[in-house]
Amino acid sequence: xxxxxxxxxxxxxxxxxxxxxxxxxxxxxxxxxxxxxxxxxxxxxxxxxxxxxxxxxxxxxxxxxxxxxxxxxxxxxxxxxxxxxxxxxxxxxxxxxxxxxxxxxxxxxxxxxxxxxxxxxxxxxxxxxxxxxxxxxxxxxxxxxxxxxxxxxxxxxxxxxxxxxxxxxxxxxxxxxxxxxxxxxxxxxxxxxxxxxxxxxxxxxxxxxxxxxxxxxxxxxxxxxxxxxxxxxxxxxxxxxxxxxxxxxxxxxxxxxxxxxxxxxxxxxxxxxxxxxxxx
Amino acid sequence: xxxxxxxxxxxxxxxxxxxxxxxxxxxxxxxxxxxxxxxxxxxxxxxxxxxxxxxxxxxxxxxxxxxxxxxxxxxxxxxxxxxxxxxxxxxxxxxxxxxxxxxxxxxxxxxxxxxxxxxxxxxxxxxxxxxxxxxxxxxxxxxxxxxxxxxxxxxxxxxxxxxxxxxxxxxxxxxxxxxxxxxxxxxxxxxxxxxxxxxxxxxxxxxxxxxxxxxxxxxxxxxxxxxxxxxxxxxxxxxxxxxxxxxxxxxxxxxxxxxxxxxxxxxxxxxxxxxxxxxxxxxxxxxx
Amino acid sequence: xxxxxxxxxxxxxxxxxxxxxxxxxxxxxxxxxxxxxxxxxxxxxxxxxxxxxxxxxxxxxxxxxxxxxxxxxxxxxxxxxxxxxxxxxxxxxxxxxxxxxxxxxxxxxxxxxxxxxxxxxxxxxxxxxxxxxxxxxxxxxxxxxxxxxxxxxxxxxxxxxxxxxxxxxxxxxxxxxxxxxxxxxxxxxxxxxxxxxxxxxxxxxxxxxxxxxxxxxxxxxxxxxxxxxxxxxxxxxxxxxxxxxxxxxxxxxxxxxxxxxxxxxxxxxxxxxxxxxxxx
Numbered sequence: 001x002x003x004x005x006x007x008x009x010x011x012x013x014x015x016x017x018x019x020x021x022x023x024x025x026x027x028x029x030x031x032x033x034x035x036x037x038x039x040x041x042x043x044x045x046x047x048x049x050x051x052x053x054x055x056x057x058x059x060x061x062x063x064x065x066x067x068x069x070x071x072x073x074x075x076x077x078x079x080x081x082x083x084x085x086x087x088x089x090x091x092x093x094x095x096x097x098x099x100x101x102x103x104x105x106x107x108x109x110x111x112x113x114x115x116x117x118x119x120x121x122x123x124x125x126x127x128x129x130x131x132x133x134x135x136x137x138x139x140x141x142x143x144x145x146x147x148x149x150x151x152x153x154x155x156x157x158x159x160x161x162x163x164x165x166x167x168x169x170x171x172x173x174x175x176x177x178x179x180x181x182x183x184x185x186x187x188x189x190x191x192x193x194x195x196x197x198x199x200x201x202x203x204x205x206x207x208x209x210x211x212x213x214x215x216x217x218x219x220x221x222x223x224x225x226x227x228x229x230x231x232x233x234x235x236x237x238x239x240x241x242x243x244x245x246x247x248x249x250x251x252x253x254x255x256x257x258x259x260x261x262x263x264x265x266x267x268x269x270x271x272x273x274x275x276x277x278x279x280x
Numbered sequence: 281x282x283x284x285x286x287x288x289x290x291x292x293x294x295x296x297x298x299x300x301x302x303x304x305x306x307x308x309x310x311x312x313x314x315x316x317x318x319x320x321x322x323x324x325x326x327x328x329x330x331x332x333x334x335x336x337x338x339x340x341x342x343x344x345x346x347x348x349x350x351x352x353x354x355x356x357x358x359x360x361x362x363x364x365x366x367x368x369x370x371x372x373x374x375x376x377x378x379x380x381x382x383x384x385x386x387x388x389x390x391x392x393x394x395x396x397x398x399x400x401x402x403x404x405x406x407x408x409x410x411x412x413x414x415x416x417x418x419x420x421x422x423x424x425x426x427x428x429x430x431x432x433x434x435x436x437x438x439x440x441x442x443x444x445x446x447x448x449x450x451x452x453x454x455x456x457x458x459x460x461x462x463x464x465x466x467x468x469x470x471x472x473x474x475x476x477x478x479x480x481x482x483x484x485x486x487x488x489x490x491x492x493x494x495x496x497x498x499x500x501x502x503x504x505x506x507x508x509x510x511x512x513x514x515x516x517x518x519x520x521x522x523x524x525x526x527x528x529x530x531x532x533x534x535x536x537x538x539x540x541x542x543x544x545x546x547x548x549x550x551x552x553x554x555x556x557x558x559x560x561x562x563x564x565x566x567x568x
Numbered sequence: 569x570x571x572x573x574x575x576x577x578x579x580x581x582x583x584x585x586x587x588x589x590x591x592x593x594x595x596x597x598x599x600x601x602x603x604x605x606x607x608x609x610x611x612x613x614x615x616x617x618x619x620x621x622x623x624x625x626x627x628x629x630x631x632x633x634x635x636x637x638x639x640x641x642x643x644x645x646x647x648x649x650x651x652x653x654x655x656x657x658x659x660x661x662x663x664x665x666x667x668x669x670x671x672x673x674x675x676x677x678x679x680x681x682x683x684x685x686x687x688x689x690x691x692x693x694x695x696x697x698x699x700x701x702x703x704x705x706x707x708x709x710x711x712x713x714x715x716x717x718x719x720x721x722x723x724x725x726x727x728x729x730x731x732x733x734x735x736x737x738x739x740x741x742x743x744x745x746x747x748x749x750x751x752x753x754x755x756x757x758x759x760x761x762x763x764x765x766x767x768x769x770x771x772x773x774x775x776x777x778x779x780x781x782x783x784x785x786x787x788x789x790x791x792x793x794x795x796x797x798x799x800x801x802x803x804x805x806x807x808x809x810x811x812x813x814x815x816x817x818x819x820x821x822x823x824x825x826x827x828x829x830x831x832x833x834x835x836x837x838x839x840x841x842x843x844x845x846x847x848x
Contacts, residue, residue: 068498400802523779
């Protein structure tokens with residue numbers, strides 16, 4: 001009986017010991033092994049994860065930890081020194097000039113509707129009117145006599161900032177019906193609702209269309225939304241996918257960034273439906 | 281006489297109505313849940329295979345399997361349960377057996393359990409990130425994830441265990457003390473075995489929550505999908521993998537469904553084992 | 569007996585850990601929200617025109633309303649269904665049916681909220697959309713939350729009812745009480761404390777649930793006029809924006825975390841007061 005009780009006591013305090021021991025170990029590994037923490041945009045994270053795996057296979061002594069949580073988290077943690085490299089899915093803002101950005105890929109943002117929607121395209125003004133609630137029915141645009149369901153992103157997403165810039169409105173003017181987080185959720189929301197309109201990463205939308213989901217990308221300013229148009233640089237809504245560092249990258253971080261920009265990873269970039277950039 | 285007959289028929293009516301309501305409620309619940317399970321099976325079964333469980337994920341999880349993610353999940357769960365169970369059950373025993381309901385210490389502890397039960401899981405995640413990952417220097421690791429989850433499990437385990445202990449008839453305690461057993465002996469041989477099924481049910485609820493948790497682990501155990509080497513490595517939990525596949529990776533639905541199936545079957549196994557253990561303990565202790 | 573002397577001390581140490589964790593979290597939350605609590609006035613969180621944190625408007629009330637409505641709706645559905653389920657397995661069902669129904673419920677207790685959300689998004693939302701667009705709505709949130717907390721209510725109610733001593737039930741039977749009479753007059757009052765504790769757990773879960781609600785409730789910050797209008801809950805707001813928030817915005821999100829905690833504690837306090845009244 002006493003043994004069992006002793007067991008209970010030992011158990012309950014083992015986590016305190018484990019914590020101390022682990023803290024010590026953590027401090028050790030930080031100094032000795034080569035570990036690189038990359039964190040930030042959820043759009044870029046799957047790609048960088050794949051790049052990191054390939055990098056590790058050629059540099060077996062190194063470890064790249066990829067974390068996610070959004071572009072702002074990437075910037076915050078790079079500034080705090082928690083992460084060596086941040087992932088940011090937009091160009092740096094004016095108050096972020098102290099960071100160094102390295103573009104590893106390009107991504108376009110396209111407006112999507114359900115495949116059964118007869119509307120073939122509209123002007124920038126019309127998109128703005130839909131999103132600000134001036135146009136509320138598809139009939140006005142040549143579609144069915146149904147209410148438009150406006151799908152918008154949550155505040156702080158870089159996709160949203162780009163889109164709102166494009167239609168030249170402030171976010172508070174927009175009257176959305178559904179607000180989503182990530183790309184795949186936006187695609188699910190539009191495929192599940194024939195009267196919805198949303199905007200997502202073009203690569204993701206093209207991939208899902210090829211898989212046969214009832215989805216259609218609409219042209220913007222008369223330019224068809226496609227990965228090809230983004231590659232040529234003529235599509236009006238595109239963004240760079242960046243790796244950022246605080247100060248000039250050195251050592252392992254520099255090596256990894258160079259690797260991520262080299263042609264060796266172009267197939268990985270394309271496999272995630274982004275557009276590779278040439279590092280020159 | 282007439283009045284009594286009317287009363288009896290009224291009672292009969294009420295009896296039948298209650299039965300009707302209960303049966304239809306149960307039918308509704310089962311129908312919806314079976315609908316959900318069938319959807320899960322239909323979505324994931326075609327993707328499920330032995331290789332899916334034994335291979336490492338490739339192409340952001342669209343191809344390959346979930347071996348490393350399973351290992352991480354189990355390690356996180358192990359850390360969380362091993363840490364939370366002793367603390368929670370000690371707290372529960374203290375509250376139910378040793379402390380008067382009105383004492384300030386009992387009140388303070390019960391109050392803190394209320395507060396902990398009220399913390400939204402995402403706040404636990406942010407707290408774990410700030411405390412375990414940054415302040416204690418554990419970084420994004422299975423250990424940080426498990427310890428943060430343990431904080432989250434504490435109120436669930438403690439309150440269910442306390443309810444179980446309080447439900448043990450008072451006569452057990454009186455009898456034990458009349459027989460000259462020490463309180464510790466009465467606790468070990470009588471009260472804990474009698475409360476074991478309820479405590480196990482609480483443990484299951486807790487494990488269910490822990491396995492399902494996404495927000496907490498995103499900020500603590502991290503996103504890395506490789507096989508963990510130690511408890512200090514970052515490891516992606518299964519629920520987080522499902523979330524990432526369904527919300528962030530285009531074309532990730534099928535592996536998401538398959539991963540969900542694996543998760544649900546994992547839980548089923550743990551369920552069965554725990555219930556067997558709890559009933560076995562009760563029988564062997566109370567009826568030798 | 570020496571063991572009886574040191575056992576309470578050891579148990580106290582265990583309970584102290586629970587207390588310390590609570591204090592740590594509270595200090596952390598208050599520390600993180602301090603910038604707002606000291607700089608902006610609390611009144612701003614109620615009187616601002618809308619929730620547009622990037623434009624300096626921080627009105628939390630619509631989200632508070634959304635949280636309360638969604639949780640209340642889910643509880644109103646889940647309590648009767650859960651109680652009925654527990655009563656069914658204990659008093660009505662034949663043994664084999666009771667066991668398999670209990671297994672089903674226990675299985676569902678462990679289905680991750682992400683899966684509920686995913687299922688809600690692909691099945692429930694399109695269904696509601698056909699009935700009344702846009703589909704992603706308060707109703708979808710309530711239904712998904714109901715599914716999620718139903719197992720909690722059922723399992724705890726079952727445990728509490730099963731723990732009522734057999735003697736009471738036998739006495740009731742000996743007095744000639746009918747099945748429903750026994751349940752209503754003896755079992756439910758005797759198990760009241762356990763059942764309400766379970767309901768409180770469920771309420772806490774509903775209020776704090778993040779991912780599932782985020783996926784189905786539409787996330788528009790507004791006061792819903794009907795159950796078909798989309799809403800955003802406080803927890804979903806934290807999940808949607810924390811990763812992208814910096815400065816005051818981040819601090820306001822922590823304030824909303826505190827608010828959510830406060831809300832849940834009010835529920836708990838009410839439950840305890842009710843329980844005390846019952847015993848007095």
